[in-house]
Amino acid sequence: MENIYRNIILSLSALAAAVFSVACSEKAPELQLDGDTWLTELSLDGYEGSIDRLARTVTVSVPETYDASAMKVTSIEVSEGASASVSAGDVLNMDFPQTVTVTNGDAYLDFAVTAVHDYVQILSFSLDGKYTGSVDNENRTVTVKVPTGTDVTAMSVSVIVNEGATITPASGTVQDFSEPVKFVVRKNTAEAEYVVTVIVTDSPSAVYVGLASSSEVLNPEEKTAVDWMLANVPNAMYVSFDDIIAGAVDLSECKVMWWHLHIDGGIDTKEKFEAAAPQAVSAMTTIRDWWKAGGNLFLTRYASFYAAYIGAAADGNIPNNCWGGSEQTGEITTGAWSFFVTSGHENHPLYDGIEKGTDNASGESLIYTCDTGYRITNSTAQWHIGADWGGYADLPSWREKNGAIDLGHGGDGAVVVWEYPAEDGHGAVLCIGSGCFDWYAYGVDASDDRYHGNVSALAANAFNYLSE
Numbered sequence: 001m002e003n004i005y006r007n008i009i010l011s012l013s014a015l016a017a018a019v020f021s022v023a024c025s026e027k028a029p030e031l032q033l034d035g036d037t038w039l040t041e042l043s044l045d046g047y048e049g050s051i052d053r054l055a056r057t058v059t060v061s062v063p064e065t066y067d068a069s070a071m072k073v074t075s076i077e078v079s080e081g082a083s084a085s086v087s088a089g090d091v092l093n094m095d096f097p098q099t100v101t102v103t104n105g106d107a108y109l110d111f112a113v114t115a116v117h118d119y120v121q122i123l124s125f126s127l128d129g130k131y132t133g134s135v136d137n138e139n140r141t142v143t144v145k146v147p148t149g150t151d152v153t154a155m156s157v158s159v160i161v162n163e164g165a166t167i168t169p170a171s172g173t174v175q176d177f178s179e180p181v182k183f184v185v186r187k188n189t190a191e192a193e194y195v196v197t198v199i200v201t202d203s204p205s206a207v208y209v210g211l212a213s214s215s216e217v218l219n220p221e222e223k224t225a226v227d228w229m230l231a232n233v234p235n236a237m238y239v240s241f242d243d244i245i246a247g248a249v250d251l252s253e254c255k256v257m258w259w260h261l262h263i264d265g266g267i268d269t270k271e272k273f274e275a276a277a278p279q280a281v282s283a284m285t286t287i288r289d290w291w292k293a294g295g296n297l298f299l300t301r302y303a304s305f306y307a308a309y310i311g312a313a314a315d316g317n318i319p320n321n322c323w324g325g326s327e328q329t330g331e332i333t334t335g336a337w338s339f340f341v342t343s344g345h346e347n348h349p350l351y352d353g354i355e356k357g358t359d360n361a362s363g364e365s366l367i368y369t370c371d372t373g374y375r376i377t378n379s380t381a382q383w384h385i386g387a388d389w390g391g392y393a394d395l396p397s398w399r400e401k402n403g404a405i406d407l408g409h410g411g412d413g414a415v416v417v418w419e420y421p422a423e424d425g426h427g428a429v430l431c432i433g434s435g436c437f438d439w440y441a442y443g444v445d446a447s448d449d450r451y452h453g454n455v456s457a458l459a460a461n462a463f464n465y466l467s468e
Contacts, residue, residue: 035104036079039111044071044094047189049113058113060094061188068094068115078102118190121162125196126231127155127177133196134234142196144177145204145235152177152198161185203253204237206463209287210259211279213240220327221262221377224439225300228456229258233463241279244286256296256466257287258459259303260439266302266324266379273305273318284309296427296466298459304381304431312420312429314403319433320390321414324379327442333374336451339416339434341365345407349465350417350430354457367408367458368451369436375444381433383415408434430462 042049042058049058062068073090082104092098094115101110125133125142133144146152159171165187175181177198185192208226212218215226215238229236239249251257263276274281288310291297299306305318325331341351346365357366370376383406384390385398392398395406398415408417416434437455446452 035081035107037082037102037104037107037109038079039076039084039100039102039109040079041075041077042073042100042113043075044073044092044115046074047071051111056109056111058100058111060113060115061118062094062115063189064117064119066117066189068117071115076100079104081105118188119162120165120185120187120190120192122167122183122185122194123160123162124158125160126158127198129156129158130227130230131155132230132232132234132236140192140194142183142194143199143234144196145199145201147204147237148200148202150200152200155198159183162187164188165190201235201250203250204239205235205253206233206256206258206467207237207239207249207251207254208258208260209239209241209244209283211241211261211277213242214238219262219264220442221438221440222260225258225260225459228439228459229463232456232460241277241283244283245279251290251295254290254295256298256463257290258298258300258463259306260300261303261305262301262377262379263324264326264377266322267305268322270305270308270318273302276302280306281309291429292426294422294425294427296422297429298462298466299429300432300437301379302381304433307420307429307431310429312403312426315401317391317402319381319383320392321384322381322433324435325377327375327377327440330375330377330442332444333370333372333376336368336371337374337376337436338366338368338451339436340409340411341367342406342408342417345405348407350407350458350461352461352464354454354461367436367454369434369454369458370438370441370446371449371451373444374438374446374449374452375441376435376438378435379438380416380435382410383418383433385413385415404431408432410434428466430466432458432462 039051044060047060047062049060051058070091071094073086073088076084076088078084082102085101098113099110100113101108121137122135125135127144131144131146133142135142153176154174155177156174157171159167161167165185167183167185169175180195180197183194183196208229210218215223226238243249267273267276291310307313308316308318354367357368359366385392385395387393404418404420406415406418410416418431420429422428439455
């Protein structure tokens, strides 16, 4: 029996050795990974694609209104020895991204193919750095209104088009606009001709009204605000209160009047306001009549006092808690400055498109207007609310007595943004009295301040809202 077991074991060992020997004598199949797998050319309906090897994408540009739902592969080329998942003659629905796979042996790469409709648009157009045009991209027209006396025969063009597009004549050139001028915008397969017309008129759509005879002699805070308006609000004009008193400006087409009044050291009474702005008081009747006929006012900083003079404030009061510093000695912020958006008014058009912060304690929304290192006068005209002083025990009594709607407040609950709504035929009056609403920082370059752009965003929203 022992011999039988020994023979069986020897036989199994021999068989295993034979199998091992055969297995070792045959090579295992190797993966074929040496070939390139690039997509080197792809055209759809004759439109050549732009290939990005790093991102493994192909972008095919087609005209703006082109039907991309059934595009034929007119040419395709890949690396030597490779094959593609589509062939010339195949039809692809390019209304949606498609994937083309290039295979070479056991290696492959996927390429995302997208059809992009080319388009051209003029995003902004201005002349001489201060006359902003009204752009109609649907009808391909631009209208620029300039005041009487402007030399329209040699005006410097500043124009911005959509990314990747070019325009002729180019931005920075000087053109004669005594007759309409044609501009051509191109991008790949897209091309459009715009007609730019300059209209000489003394009927602005929006004005900044100030105490100075010219915007050039305003204080830096106000001049910075005016310069922004002239560069960004179509058919806008600077006028003085004296111009209005003299009837030198036609307000028949004016929808918005802005006044941003800065006074170093601040003011806090009607007497101080009247001493600082006698021309405004003299123009009161004309502006009141314009407001009663439907005109809208945007009053910021100490100009918010004016709401009481034209009759917008039901109780005739001005903000009861006001102060301010001086430009050259203003404080340097040690952190970001902001004000609160009153709960329930987060979607007011004034705040449209502005990224809001959130207060950790109350959960309320915040609007930041400057960051650390900004020099600010903190010039404030606000409404103190409380039974201790000021005449308004609580917000309901302030709303009832003054007739305004509170849109924003400070950390102590004081109202810093408010509106007298349009009703009974008269226009709206929108006021910002927060010290955060500041345009000029003496001796500080605020161009990189991540929050300061919100100041102009608030102003732009105010103009859009009041111009409707």
